[in-house]
Amino acid sequence: MRAHPINILRMTGLLDGISLLVLLSIAMPLKYIWGIEKAVTIVGSIHGGIFSCYALAILYAAIRVRWSILWPAAAVIAAFVPFGNFLLDWQLKKALAKYKVRPFNYALLVYSIVFFSFFDLFSQLPVMSTFAASVGASSFVVGFVIGLYSLANTAGNILSGIMTDKVGPFKILMVGLLLSSGALLLYQLVDQPLVLIFVRILHGFVAGLIVPAAFTFSANTTMNDQQGKKVAFTGTFVGLAAIIGPAFSGIMASKTSVPFVFTCVALLGFSLSVLSAVFLRSYTISRKEKNTAVPASRASLFNAGVLKAYGGAFFLMFSQGVIAYLLPLHVQTLGYDSKLSGTLMSTFGIIAVLIFVLPTNRIFDLVASSHTMAIGMGLMGVSQLLISQSTTTLALYLVLGLYGVGFAFLFPSINTMLIKAVPAELRGKAYGYFYAFFSLGVVAGSSTLGWLHFDITEGFIFTSIVLLIFAAFVTFNRERNQAPMS
Template identity: 55%
Template structure:
């Protein structure tokens, strides 16, 4: 049963990562200007945030199963709409619909995993989920790049749509017996959304999600520039990104994933964010491609400790009645982080090295602040 949800998580992120190499050429093929091309790229993230937040509220009201079914079937349908994108403006509409529908899936999927996980294995299950995301990050761009070069960009979306429809059928067959609908008492115990933002652990999880993806946005923007400075091409950038993904996946699936249930998540969060910050500073100083592989492996290690820790923090700080909303905002912060990372460093007109230094220092500052807050909370408890 849980394997189906892991497959849904994989293909949801696979859908995201397959878009990266093909949206720009697809926009160009329908006559989009540079401005409209940039808008088409960003439109998905914008509408995805709307879908995430809506999914969170609906998951708590209707249960994760219904949202998973709706998300899979609607996303499959929205992917087929790319066949109708005859010009840039229709493409923008399709991108908006695609982002909204795809945003319904992740909060429901992670709520399903959290609500069906044993208390002493929540960190491990979060790590396994991270492994599927890592594999999607490695395989998605390569798959779409190869298939689009041999056929067309629209074919990639059609294949992904078929996968979504198939997952929808499997989910209907195997997950409806675990139909996790909210009980009637839920409506009596509902609390305002602002209560989530008053819970320190939830705010830390949201902060971790935002800055994790902020660094990803900077990495996607600045790494190709850094590689170009060293005299190499985009193929090398892809291999470097794959290195970080492979290291993260190994930590997620090897016995190291037991650490996520043995060590407090806030400690893993601070450790992972600090490691990512240090690795970005080292990347800025890297003078050869070979040393960049080592630094990207270090970044992947930090990522591997950060992602499960923020998931575990969120799970431990929420209940079955408000976990859907929490995951809705959690993945909205994911989307905001990606956009903020690339756009802020772009607005500041930073060089590749400058972007890595800025982001590395930012992550270290946030990690220190989280450590200080953790220490002050512990002092208050002991007082």
């Protein structure tokens, strides 16, 4: 039987209260009266670790217990008042039988895992090139190291998909979380380019195990008439990772170091591993989900719906690769500060997140995926064209906002299309290939324009034409005779 959240809060609260008293009554006098500075360093570190556990216990109780927000607030205040934790414990003991425990929200944990996976990816963007250069990598090796992660990620995606169908998403999620977190710690050992290349290959491969398993777990535990809204909400956490990740790593790396940034991300991964081991282990596919499986006549991994979803994934990330490659150059050419590129990318991410989380996400269950997919791809194509013609900051912000709307329409559409096109027993493999196309799209987007020797304007126009052609293809080649989903 699992421990009651209030009991967990009481236990960590008492430890926090004891460590605070030791810090104030023993360690601090040792430092300021007798000059033993290590006393505060050691006890302070122990108290900080205990307080972190206590903060997590407060958060856990706030999520699981049906009580007022005043309880978590009181718990936070008690941590800073001597003997406060002991008074709170007295009240919590009386409240134990009064407040019921909410069922654990498994979806929230899966969303957090998706956030971690993309947070890991996006936190690398501002710091990896400079880190590679700092360990002696040449300009060629710097570019090679950055692309190497996506290529290794592709192999991990495919293996994850295959193994997810064989052993289930839970085991692959656990393996991916643990190995990815461990790989992030290896950056502490990087002191030369060859070691960095090895770590990037390993990190990219094991990180690729997570996302297909997470999306398969989510899809297999959701009714089909709610898949679009669920995927849109999942996209919120992808968008948040895209907004928070680069800012976090950029700020932290400037104050500490790049390996320390990755260590912080690793700690998040290990924490999610523990939570997953406790709460996702016994979670199984519901009977209702099983009854919504795709009919046997359509049980193909490469039917029209799947191929369109793969194409959408590839061209979505192809477009992202182009934006990442050309937008900073375009902004620089116009004479603006390089920081504008970051705020422009944040703008499109914020717009996408708003569409994902607001009631607008209902459209993905009310309108056919092929329609919203074509609209999203078309808006992204038009945005690429307009970026090339935009010369003012206002115009750039408006166009990137439009690009965010297109992204928000496209991402849930291709996911929903994939879910409804394959049976539950093939979703792992389908998602494995799906995210392999994601990884390849990023590499193709930036490298293709380099090979074709386009200038900035020509690169945006070329990308616009490619996206609009694919949008037209989706519009005029919708799958006929779609079987109704029960």
